[in-house]
Amino acid sequence: MGKPYVFVTREIPSKGLExxxxxxxxxxxxxxxxxxxxxxxxxxxxADALVTLLTDKVDCNLLQxxxxxxxxxQYAVGFDNIDVECATRLGIYVTNTPGVLxxxxxxxxxxxxxxxxxxxxxADKFVRTGEWHRTGTGWHPLMMLGTEVHGKTLGIxxxxxxxxxxxxxxxxxxxxxxxxxxxxxxxxxxxELGAQYVDLETxxxxxxxxxxxxxLTPQTRHLVNEERLRLMKKSAVLINTARGAxxxxxxxxxxxxxxxxxxxxxxxxxxxxxxxxxxxxKLDNVVLAPHLASGTWETRTAMAELxxxxxxxxxxxxxxxxxxxxxxVEKRRPGFG
Ligand code: GLV
Ligand code: GLV
Numbered sequence: 001m002g003k004p005y006v007f008v009t010r011e012i013p014s015k016g017l018e019x020x021x022x023x024x025x026x027x028x029x030x031x032x033x034x035x036x037x038x039x040x041x042x043x044x045x046x047a048d049a050l051v052t053l054l055t056d057k058v059d060c061n062l063l064q065x066x067x068x069x070x071x072x073x074q075y076a077v078g079f080d081n082i083d084v085e086c087a088t089r090l091g092i093y094v095t096n097t098p099g100v101l102x103x104x105x106x107x108x109x110x111x112x113x114x115x116x117x118x119x120x121x122x123a124d125k126f127v128r129t130g131e132w133h134r135t136g137t138g139w140h141p142l143m144m145l146g147t148e149v150h151g152k153t154l155g156i157x158x159x160x161x162x163x164x165x166x167x168x169x170x171x172x173x174x175x176x177x178x179x180x181x182x183x184x185x186x187x188x189x190x191x192e193l194g195a196q197y198v199d200l201e202t203x204x205x206x207x208x209x210x211x212x213x214x215x216l217t218p219q220t221r222h223l224v225n226e227e228r229l230r231l232m233k234k235s236a237v238l239i240n241t242a243r244g245a246x247x248x249x250x251x252x253x254x255x256x257x258x259x260x261x262x263x264x265x266x267x268x269x270x271x272x273x274x275x276x277x278x279x280x281x282k283l284d285n286v287v288l289a290p291h292l293a294s295g296t297w298e299t300r301t302a303m304a305e306l307x308x309x310x311x312x313x314x315x316x317x318x319x320x321x322x323x324x325x326x327x328x329v330e331k332r333r334p335g336f337g
Pocket of ligand 2: 077098099102159160161163164213
């Protein structure tokens, strides 16, 4: 038997690809943009395995036509682009990359928190464009003031690994930490983090900084809507490094324009890439990033290795380390041959 064939929808760090090549015949889509749906469908029809990104739509139509497909190894922690229920029904394994990107995402979240509260991006423009020089003063007591994070309340929406890593850092900044999640943490963990469980309404009302760390599901889609944004303090800022569609973007734009909240720092959007004429790009009280939170060499390499480890475990007939749809194991034994 030849090696099973895996289609990889984008170039990933080479270490992972080398690991996969030992067991699989690898084809990589080398263009910078995602393969069009029709191409992905055609490749999936021939593939034993797929390595996908959050920009690849792996819907039930595609899964049904992929008759040889046994495993989809997603290069991301989020997998809202994949119809997991359908995959499970068809006996197709779905894996993701949790854990390895937690610290990088938490660091970036903190970068955004400080960027928006201390106006770091604005400040850079101020110097670069000569605006500072034009003021004629080196230092002024009222120049470009921000707000402090120390002593403020950080609200965390979604207290999974990433939410907890953000909370751990907040402790160092001397903040009060409140959180909401459908699952409450065990008491000892709450105590260790210094985090207090509150209901959703309290979270929105009391947070000075509200940071989103939920996956995108039908339950979390537009969870941050007009009604909830209106509960927030006028001085509060919203941070999103999770998924754009957890926020109703139209409502957020109004909130930022009309001053229901003070600002937002966003790494993710309902539409990616964000078009340059999008209303968000016209607002001064916003910091924008191109879905970059896990973007370090260390983390992106670790993600590639985990993608490979999942594929290799499957090949060897073992249960992949970070299998999403655990129920699939009863339907179909892993492995090839
Ligand atoms: C990136 O957004 C991921 O889900 O890993
Ligand atoms: C992701 O790793 C999460 O559980 O937050």
